[in-house]
Amino acid sequence: MTPSSRTLAASERAALADLLEELGPDAPTCCAGWTTAHLAAHLVTRDRRPDTAPGLALEATRVGRPLAAWSHAVEDRLRASTGYADLVVRVRSGPPRWLPTAWPPVAALVDTAEYAIHHEDVRRAQPGWAPRTLPREAQDRLWGNAVFFGRLAAGSVPGALVLRRGDVPGAEERSGSGTPETVVTGEPLELLLWAAGRREVARVAVG
Structure with missing residues (x-):
């Protein structure tokens, strides 16, 4: 294979x-x-x-x-x-x-x-690690996983959690409601890692 x-x-x-x-x-x-x-x-x-x-x-x-x-x-x-x-x-x-x-x-x-x-x-626990470049198909597959984990992670932030793809304009998913709104932007793999609790090593922007 x-x-x-x-x-x-x-x-x-x-x-x-x-x-x-x-x-x-x-x-x-x-x-x-x-x-x-x-x-x-x-x-x-x-x-x-x-x-x-x-x-x-x-x-x-x-x-x-x-x-x-x-x-x-x-x-x-x-x-x-x-x-x-x-x-x-x-x-x-x-x-x-x-x-x-x-x-x-x-x-x-x-x-x-x-x-x-x-x-x-x-x-990412090894010295000198760097993010991988994944093909678009793989990132699209991981986006669904990131959205699922994002729904689970929404309770860890006040108000609403918005996961926003940094590689696809306009692609985002909102979980929860109210304010403030936490917006996490990155590629799907990075968003998945952030939502799964790997926040220290996820390459995302949080705002």
Whole structure:
């Protein structure tokens, strides 16, 4: 499969696996307290242990915190019992074929934002990183993810949140209502990172 024929989710997965392999298990990430080994174990758990999904999805809620604690315990056990090289192989190969998340249309839906964000979590924690130049098609795909995460992030700002594409005139999405209005401008990948909590490394303008 050539890079051009892959879905964006598959391309981001492959690129992240390459970077994890290159950096080794002890490199920092933008996820607080996590090394590349922690992140690899998280991704393998997400891929292969559907029973951990509720905890990972609801971690930010009071109801989800006990479930999240158990999900992270599963990740910790996996990291302790599995060599890093094997974890990276599993990240690269993805979920087993019998899981719905292995089907390309489902993977495109659930993995695009996950792998784009975590790829940047690793990239942007390394010295000398620079933003990538993504093709318009990829940015258009990530715009939908940015809008979704923006709706979730709207509660973190007073009034309304407006995400505005810096690469496409007139393209913006408003979440919430009232004043003041927080306008965040950037390319879709940068907006996605900002909305997903990576505000220190997202290249956006906030006004």
